[in-house]
Amino acid sequence: MAAPFTATFNQARILFGPGTLNAVAAEIEALGAARALVLSTPFQRADAEALARRLGNRASGVFSGAAMHTPVEVTAQAIESYRASGADCVVALGGGSTIGLGKAIALRTDCPQIVVATTYAGSEVTPILGQTENGLKTTLRDAGVLPEVVIYDPDLTLGLPVAMSVTSGLNAIAHAVEALYARDRNPVTSMQAVEGMRALRDALPAIVADPGDAAARGEALYGSWLCGTVLGTVGMSLHHKLCHTLGGSFDTPHAETHAILIPHTAAYNEAAATDELRPAAALFGGTLGAGLWRFAKRLGAPLALKDLGLSEADLDRAAGIAAQNPYWNPRPVERGAIRALLQDAWAGTAPA
Numbered sequence: 209m210a211a212p213f214t215a216t217f218n219q220a221r222i223l224f225g226p227g228t229l230n231a232v233a234a235e236i237e238a239l240g241a242a243r244a245l246v247l248s249t250p251f252q253r254a255d256a257e258a259l260a261r262r263l264g265n266r267a268s269g270v271f272s273g274a275a276m277h278t279p280v281e282v283t284a285q286a287i288e289s290y291r292a293s294g295a296d297c298v299v300a301l302g303g304g305s306t307i308g309l310g311k312a313i314a315l316r317t318d319c320p321q322i323v324v325a326t327t328y329a330g331s332e333v334t335p336i337l338g339q340t341e342n343g344l345k346t347t348l349r350d351a352g353v354l355p356e357v358v359i360y361d362p363d364l365t366l367g368l369p370v371a372m373s374v375t376s377g378l379n380a381i382a383h384a385v386e387a388l389y390a391r392d393r394n395p396v397t398s399m400q401a402v403e404g405m406r407a408l409r410d411a412l413p414a415i416v417a418d419p420g421d422a423a424a425r426g427e428a429l430y431g432s433w434l435c436g437t438v439l440g441t442v443g444m445s446l447h448h449k450l451c452h453t454l455g456g457s458f459d460t461p462h463a464e465t466h467a468i469l470i471p472h473t474a475a476y477n478e479a480a481a482t483d484e485l486r487p488a489a490a491l492f493g494g495t496l497g498a499g500l501w502r503f504a505k506r507l508g509a510p511l512a513l514k515d516l517g518l519s520e521a522d523l524d525r526a527a528g529i530a531a532q533n534p535y536w537n538p539r540p541v542e543r544g545a546i547r548a549l550l551q552d553a554w555a556g557t558a559p560a
């Protein structure tokens with residue numbers, strides 16, 4: 209018999225598959241909206257403009273200033289564009305940075321959002337928004353920021369650079385690992401987590417071998433949907449707290465930080481959550497921490513925090529911050545043990 213559980217799921221309308229980008233106009237109409245402001249980062253501006261052209265009079269314009277960690281000044285500029293252009297919904301085309309901007313606009317205007325997700329970070333299916341103001345990042349959870357429609361068109365990920373595909377894929381796997389031992393997990397989130405990890409385990413090596421492998425791109429995006437979904441459904445623990453600490457206080461890049469830490473945080477929790485993590489360990493071989501570390505190494509992922517510009521002297525402060533107000537974690541969060549974990553992750557050695 210399944211253990212007792214209480215489950216609450218977020219509403220989601222998902223369109224998945226090659227060519228689903230063509231559905232954006234119909235989805236705008238189905239939302240009862242007339243004109244969308246298309247959002248992107250400067251890097252994806254050309255793709256956003258191509259989408260706006262394709263939408264014709266269903267697009268009010270393009271705002272391509274999205275930036276990492278959703279700075280409130282950028283949101284203010286985007287809302288100005290949104291209002292000036294006469295938009296009544298947004299289409300966010302990109303990864304977590306662009307999706308964050310769409311959520312920040314929705315929080316302030318209540319506009320509906322369509323997301324065309326082009327990385328594996330998972331933000332498109334979560335009611336979570338991180339924003340920065342005066343260099344300080346705060347995170348909120350609000351059903352009002354959950355996008356109404358998510359489009360996963362693997363064709364748009366064919367150009368995601370291999371290095372980013374790998375780190376973003378490991379970022380997705382990290383959501384799934386923590387979902388397996390979440391206090392508020394349920395049988396469905398655990399199935400989603402294992403299947404999401406399985407898909408990424410199969411797809412990422414194929415993408416490294418051939419970034420244009422359309423089947424592998426589809427499989428990776430499918431896995432990232434499942435991993436993002438569990439991130440949006442259950443609570444996260446030590447791993448996400450450590451990543452927020454390093455990103456927030458030391459400005460380390462998001463996906464790379466997740467990629468480097470996940471073998472170490474999985475190893476930290478493995479003895480306290482052996483049963484919960486067993487299906488994940490079976491996917492990667494041996495113990496989960498060691499299996500993930502070998503997997504990351506084989507993919508050519510960054511392995512050492514020192515390569516992200518973190519100095520050894522920063523580790524004491526990072527361990528202190530991470531051990532303060534810790535998120536719930538299956539193994540007690542103990543400063544000395546976290547410091548030791550960080551040392552291995554800093555040096556790039558396999559988890560102890």
Ligand code: NAD
Binds near residue numbers: 250252276306366
């Ligand atoms: P990102 O959105 O910052 O993208 C990184 C770069 O890659 C950008 O220049 C982007 O334009 C480019 N890019 C994206 N997709 C591409 C593609 N298919 N081809 C070529 N280039 C592409 O990276 P990310 O890792 O997706 O997002 C990180 C941000 O998202 C962080 O701020 C993080 O905190 C946030 N995030 C939030 C949640 C949430 O639930 N709120 C979840 C995950 C991540």
